[in-house]
Every structure is written in C-alpha cells, then in structure tokens.
Amino acid sequence: MPDKAVLRRCTREELDLIRSEVLCHSSGGLVGLDVLCAGAPGSGCVEVLAVHPSASAEALGGGRPPFLAGVHAARICGGRVEPLMGLLSALWGSIDRGYLIVDERAEAVFLYGRDVLPRGVIRRSPSPCGTYAVLNRRREPLGWARRRGRVYANLVDAGWYLRSGLRGRGRPLCLITAQDSANTASRARPIHAPT
Amino acid sequence: MRSALERLSEGLTLARGAVERGGGLAPRELAALAERHGAHPDQVARYAELLGSREEAEGMLGAREGDVMRTLRANTLRVDRDELASRLEAKGASVRPYRHTPYGLVVEESPIPLAAYHEHLLGLFYIQGPASMLPVLALSPEGASRIADAAAGVGGKATQISQHNPRSPVIALDVSERKLMALKANASRLGAFNIVAYLMDARGIGSLGEFDRVLLDAPCTGEGLMPFARGRRPRPQGEVESAARVQVELLESALRSLGPGGELVYSTCSTNFEENELVVHSVLEALEDSGAGHFSLVDTGLDFGDAGAVEYAGISLPSQFRLCRRFYPHRHATEGFTICRIRRS
Numbered sequence: 001m002p003d004k005a006v007l008r009r010c011t012r013e014e015l016d017l018i019r020s021e022v023l024c025h026s027s028g029g030l031v032g033l034d035v036l037c038a039g040a041p042g043s044g045c046v047e048v049l050a051v052h053p054s055a056s057a058e059a060l061g062g063g064r065p066p067f068l069a070g071v072h073a074a075r076i077c078g079g080r081v082e083p084l085m086g087l088l089s090a091l092w093g094s095i096d097r098g099y100l101i102v103d104e105r106a107e108a109v110f111l112y113g114r115d116v117l118p119r120g121v122i123r124r125s126p127s128p129c130g131t132y133a134v135l136n137r138r139r140e141p142l143g144w145a146r147r148r149g150r151v152y153a154n155l156v157d158a159g160w161y162l163r164s165g166l167r168g169r170g171r172p173l174c175l176i177t178a179q180d181s182a183n184t185a186s187r188a189r190p191i192h193a194p195t
Numbered sequence: 196m197r198s199a200l201e202r203l204s205e206g207l208t209l210a211r212g213a214v215e216r217g218g219g220l221a222p223r224e225l226a227a228l229a230e231r232h233g234a235h236p237d238q239v240a241r242y243a244e245l246l247g248s249r250e251e252a253e254g255m256l257g258a259r260e261g262d263v264m265r266t267l268r269a270n271t272l273r274v275d276r277d278e279l280a281s282r283l284e285a286k287g288a289s290v291r292p293y294r295h296t297p298y299g300l301v302v303e304e305s306p307i308p309l310a311a312y313h314e315h316l317l318g319l320f321y322i323q324g325p326a327s328m329l330p331v332l333a334l335s336p337e338g339a340s341r342i343a344d345a346a347a348g349v350g351g352k353a354t355q356i357s358q359h360n361p362r363s364p365v366i367a368l369d370v371s372e373r374k375l376m377a378l379k380a381n382a383s384r385l386g387a388f389n390i391v392a393y394l395m396d397a398r399g400i401g402s403l404g405e406f407d408r409v410l411l412d413a414p415c416t417g418e419g420l421m422p423f424a425r426g427r428r429p430r431p432q433g434e435v436e437s438a439a440r441v442q443v444e445l446l447e448s449a450l451r452s453l454g455p456g457g458e459l460v461y462s463t464c465s466t467n468f469e470e471n472e473l474v475v476h477s478v479l480e481a482l483e484d485s486g487a488g489h490f491s492l493v494d495t496g497l498d499f500g501d502a503g504a505v506e507y508a509g510i511s512l513p514s515q516f517r518l519c520r521r522f523y524p525h526r527h528a529t530e531g532f533t534i535c536r537i538r539r540s
Contacts, residue, residue, distance in 0.1 A: 033388055052389035058341075058364040059391045062403065067375050068392040071383045089318065089386040092273065111316060140317050158316040161384050 007059055007069060010037035010048070014076055018048055021074065021081040024129035025098040026091050033090055036060070036069060037076075045077040050090040083131055085156055088141035091133070095141065098127030100134050100152060107136045111159040116145055116152040131155065199443045199481035206473045206510055207436050210241075213508030214432050218243030218252070232256035235429035238418065244508055245468055255466075255531070258422040258524035264325045267309060269298040270385050271358050274319045276300060282314055295499055296328050298358070318384040323351055326419070326522045326532035330412055330462040331355040333495040333520075333536050339363055339408040345397035345449045346412055350378030350390065356410065357387035366403060367392040398448045405454035413442045415463035415470050419531025422524045435469050442474045450482060450490060453539040458493070462534040466523060468507040471533040472516050479537070489540040492518045496536075500527060503535065 010018065014037055022029050034056040039046040051059065051070030059069035071086035088095075102110060106120025116134060124132075132152055134142045143157030217225050218240035225236040228249075232239075234256055242252035269276040276298050280290045287306040293299030300320075302309065309315060309322050331352050336342050336359045344353040347367035356365050367390050369375055375392050382390050393403070397411070416438050420426025446461055453459055463470050479490050492515045503519025505512045519535040 050388060052362065052364075054362060055364045055389040055391050058366065062391075064393060064395070064402070066391050067372070067394040068379050068382070068390065070388045070390070071386070072379060084383075086383040089383055090388070092386060107313070111313065136313075142317070158313075158318075158384070161316055161380055162310060 007036055007038045007049075007066060009060070010035055010046075011041045014041065014046060014048070017076055017079070017081050018074065021083060021129055021131070022087070022091070024127050024131065025096075025133050026094045027096055028094045030090055031094065033070070035073070045075050047072060048074040048076060048081075050086060081129075082155070083144050085143065085158060085160070088133060088143070092141065093139075095133045095135065095139070097125045098129060098132055099125045100132045100145065101137065101139065102134055102142070103137070107142060110134055110142055110145075110154060111157050113154055113157060113159055113163065115148075115154050118150055121152070196484050197481065199447050199478045200440060202477040202481055203439060203443050203473065206477065207439060207469060209510050210469050210473070210508045211432055211436070213244045214240040216240075218245075220249055220252075224249065228253060228256060229429070232421075233427045233429065234421070235431045237432040237435075238430055241432075241435070241467060245466065245504060251525075254525040255523060256421070260423050262528060263422050263524055263530060264293070264528045265302045265309075266293050266299050266323060266325045266328065267302060267320045268296070268323045268328055268355060268358075269300060269320050270318055270354075271298050272361060272386050274314075279314065279319055282319075283312065286312065293325060293328070295325075295497070296332060299323075299325070299328055301325070316384075318386055321351060321354060321381070321385060323355070324530045326527075326529035327351065327464070328355070329495075329497055329500075329520070329522070329532065330410060330460050330534050331359060333462075333497055333534050334408055334410050334458070334460040335496065336360045336363075336408045341404075341406050342366065342408040342410075343368065343400060343403070343406045343449070343452065344410045344412070345400055345445065346414055347378060347392065348374045348412075350381045350387075350392075352410060352412055353378065353390050353392075354381055354385045354387045357382075357385070357389055361387070361389055363389065365390045366406070368395050368397045368400060370394070370396050397445050400448050400452045403452070405457070406452055407454050407457040409449050409453055409457070409459040410462075411446060411449045411459060412462045412464075413445055413470075413474075414438070415442065415465040416467065417464055419464040419466055419522075419524075421531065423530075435467050438465075439469045439474055442470055443477055446474055446478045447482065450478060450537065450539070451487060455488075455539060457539050459537045459539075460495075460534060461537065462532065464530055464532055466521060466531040466533055468504050468510075471521075471535065472504050472507075472512055472519060473510070475519070475535050475537070476512050476516065490537050491540065492516060493536050493538045494518050495520050495534055497534065500534070503533070
C-alpha cells in the first residue's frame with residue numbers, strides 16, 4: 001500500500017467489485033451513501049469508505065487531505081473485497097441475503113473473536129461471495145464470517161472495538177488497515193461479553 | 196487596540212492576585228483542604244473565590260465518582276431511548292431517562308461494565324458523561340448546513356452532532372492522531388457517515404472556510420473531572436493560565452470561522468472562571484474592537500445548571516455572561532462543566 005494514498009472517487013472496476021460484494025448481502029445496495037477510495041488503483045490495497053454525499057463533497061473538494069471521511073467500509077486487495085465493520089454499519093437494517101442468524105451463545109462467542117459453529121446457526125441465507133454477515137436474532141450485524149470447512153470463520157466482529165480498536169495504533173486515513181483486519185480481531189484478548 | 200491575549204493577561208493577573216490571597220481562606224486552611232482532597236492550594240483558593248465560601252469549596256473538592264450520574268447516550272440513528280432502556284433492563288441494569296436530554300439514560304445499577312454490553316459493541320449507545328452531552332444540545336445543529344467540531348478528540352460530540360444532523364458535513368479537527376483513530380472507530384460503530392476529520396490544530400480552522408455551527412469543546416485543565424480518580428490531581432494557577440492562553444487563541448480562530456448568523460458553543464470540562472467567562476470575554480471584546488464582527492452571548496437553551504459567573508477576583512463582566520451555564524459535581528451530579536453559546540450577527 002502506498003505511504004501517501006489520496007482520497008479519490010473509485011474507479012469503475014473498484015465500484016463493480018464493491019457493488020458485487022454489497023449485492024451479495026443486500027438487494028437494496030448502499031442507499032444514500034457515496035463510495036470513495038484511497039490508494040493507487042491496481043497497486044497494493046485500496047481502502048473503501050462509505051460517506052454521506054455532503055461529506056464526500058467536502059472531503060474531495062477541500063485543499064487539504066482528510067484523515068478520515070465517513071466510515072471505513074472495506075479494503076480491496078488483489079482484486080478481492082475484504083468487508084469491514086463499517087460496511088455492516090452502512091448496510092444496517094437492509095441485509096436480506098448472504099447472512100447467518102446465530103443464537104445467543106454463538107453471538108457471545110463470535111463477539112469474542114471466535115468462529116461460528118454449525119449448531120449456533122439458526123438460519124442461513126446463501127452468499128455467492130463466500131462472505132456472510134453474521135446477525136443476531138434481532139438481525140443486528142455482529143461481524144463478518146467466511147465458510148471454512150464445517151465452521152464459519154470469524155473475519156471481523158464488533159468485539160474488536162474493545163479488544164483493539166481504541167489503542168490508537170495505526171496510520172492516517174488511507175493507511176487505515178490493520179485495526180480493522182480479521183487478524184487483529186482474532187489475535188486480540190477476549191473481553192467479557194454478556195449475552 | 197489590545198489583543199485578546201493582552202486582555203486575558205490583565206484578567207489573569209487579577210485572578211492570580213485573588214488566588215494568592217487564598218480566596219479568603221487562611222494558608223493553613225488552604226493547605227489542609229488541598230491535602231485532604233488531592234488538590235493544589237491554588238485550586239482550593241479558586242473554588243473559594245468562585246463559590247464564595249469554604250463549605251462550597253469543600254463540597255466541590257469532596258465530590259467523588261459516586262456523586263456524578265453515570266450516563267449513556269442512546270444512538271437514535273439506530274434505537275430509541277425506551278427500547279434501549281428495555282434491553283438493558285432485561286440484562287439486569289437499572290436505568291432511567293436523563294430528562295435534560297432526548298436520548299440520555301442514567302444508569303443506576305449495572306451488573307457488568309457498560310462497555311461490555313453487546314448493545315455498546317453494536318453501536319446502540321455511547322458512554323458519555325451527563326454534562327458532556329449538553330454542549331451539542333446547546334449547539335442545536337439541526338438544520339445547519341456546515342458544522343465544525345474544532346477539538347473533536349475521540350469523536351464523542353462529533354458523533355452526537357451526527358445524531359442531530361446526519362445530513363450535513365461535520366468537520367472534526369484534532370491534533371492527536373491517536374484520538375482520531377478512536378474517532379474513526381466510534382464513527383464506524385455508531386454509523387456516523389457525515390464526519391470528515393482533519394489532523395490539524397483548530398487555530399488553523401479559518402483555512403477550511405465558513406461554518407454556520409461550531410463546537411469548541413476546548414482542551415482545558417480538566418478540573419471538572421476531579422471527582423474521578425483519573426482526573427484527580429493538583430492543578431496550580433500556572434496550569435490554568437497556560438490553558439486559558441491556548442483557549443483564547445482557539446476561540447478567536449473558531450469565532451472568525453463563523454458565517455453571518457452562525458453560532459458557536461464554547462465549553463470546557465472545567466469550572467474555572469479563567470478558562471471560561473474570562474476567555475470568552477477577552478475574545479469577544481477584542482473581536483468587537485478589531486471590527487471583525489459583532490458577537491453576542493445567547494441563551495444556551497439548557498434547562499438546568501447555574502448561571503455564568505459575572506464577578507470573580509474583582510473582575511466584573513456584563514450581565515449577559517449569566518447566559519452561560521455552569522455545572523458542578525456537588526450541585527448538579529455532573530462533571531464540572533461550563534457552556535457558553537455565542538452568535539455572530
């Protein structure tokens with residue numbers, strides 16, 4: 001990833017990648033939000049931001065590069081989209097496919113950074129992308145998982161916010177990466193998470 | 196024509212004199228109270244001078260965490276206050292509405308730390324002090340077209356502004372990269388899509404154009420956090436003076452960035468006169484004299500709190516300073532806080 005990536009409009013190829021990931025989880029897509037990118041197209045990883053249109057105009061129109069605009073939604077690395085927690089925020093209330101609804105025990109365990117076992121799944125909606133939005137019984141998004149053998153491997157979950165999200169490691173906008181990654185989440189120390 | 200800093204210095208000299216005189220308390224009494232409460236004798240003198248009696252000063256110094264309401268802010272972008280209350284109560288918490296706000300809850304009891312609730316992880320609420328919630332209410336950013344949070348920190352108030360107005364850009368500034376990383380996490384968790392954050396000193400806010408609402412929750416001595424273990428430390432008068440000098444510069448820049456008819460809320464988590472009314476007075480007078488526009492204090496719209504201070508250390512301010520609102524741990528069960536609202540004509 002470049003050291004000084006600039007916030008910009010996404011290329012058509014990037015938008016297509018993001019759109020297909022979004023459509024795996026929501027037939028309505030991203031409603032009322034712009035998608036911006038940071039990082040040189042085709043080189044390394046590109047950061048994807050979901051931004052209210054008023055804020056994207058602000059972020060792109062100013063002379064000064066922002067540290068952050070909107071919500072960090074995903075990364076594109078090697079032509080593949082890695083969804084982050086911000087994408088779940090953007091899709092809140094509109095996830096109607098590509099999801100797992102899990103029971104309370106699986107919810108608690110998942111928010112500790114663990115995988116979802118088949119017995120914790122109440123309902124599954126197929127995902128052509130291979131990634132699943134993990135939802136609780138209220139259909140509130142808990143994180144992302146990917147099928148690995150019999151289990152659904154935790155890619156990232158809302159528990160990272162406490163486990164590692166406020167340590168302040170990391171770099172400016174275009175360089176926001178590791179904190180949101182699955183690796184960070186799975187390495188982090190569990191917290192007490194009630195059901 | 197005197198600058199805001201020059202005006203401030205004159206006030207600080209008078210304030211220092213009052214503190215050196217002990218705020219009316221004997222040196223032995225100052226030392227004893229300071230030692231008992233982990234404060235600096237200058238602090239004791241400031242409180243005695245401000246609150247008018249030894250008893251009130253001791254009431255302020257003696258406030259502890261348990262005297263301050265434990266509150267959270269329901270994220271109304273995702274859940275309403277009643278539903279959140281029901282969910283927390285189902286998990287064993289005891290909560291009631293924080294009636295001075297439309298989304299606050301007072302937590303009377305909780306079997307687990309607030310941060311550990313799934314509702315917190317999922318962005319249904321933000322843990323925020325009872326006074327800390329008030330500046331954004333005073334700002335009333337609904338309907339504003341461009342809003343700045345000039346010292347945004349971790350984004351508690353910037354995300355609160357998003358709750359009030361999710362459709363206009365909220366420009367958040369801070370000099371700390373670490374804090375902006377936390378702001379990023381908070382914006383993502385709470386679903387605040389309209390924040391644009393800049394890693395910059397708010398004294399340069401003029402380079403970002405005009406705003407119709409500005410929140411300046413200024414860096415301060417944090418004396419309002421004395422009830423909490425993390426905020427309990429001695430603060431000599433020199434520290435207050437240093438903070439006030441920076442605050443004057445920040446406020447002057449922030450006020451200059453207001454468009455006509457725009458409004459700014461100035462707040463600190465401090466009850467020191469020097470960091471609040473004196474700062475505001477110094478800047479408003481200097482701006483008026485320099486022809487930079489007409490600025491006036493207006494009602495905060497808050498339904499509680501004490502009136503702003505207009506007499507301190509022999510300094511008399513115009514009566515409009517009563518429109519500011521002051522919050523004390525021992526009187527209001529909040530953090531110590533001061534809030535002023537200023538309008539540019």
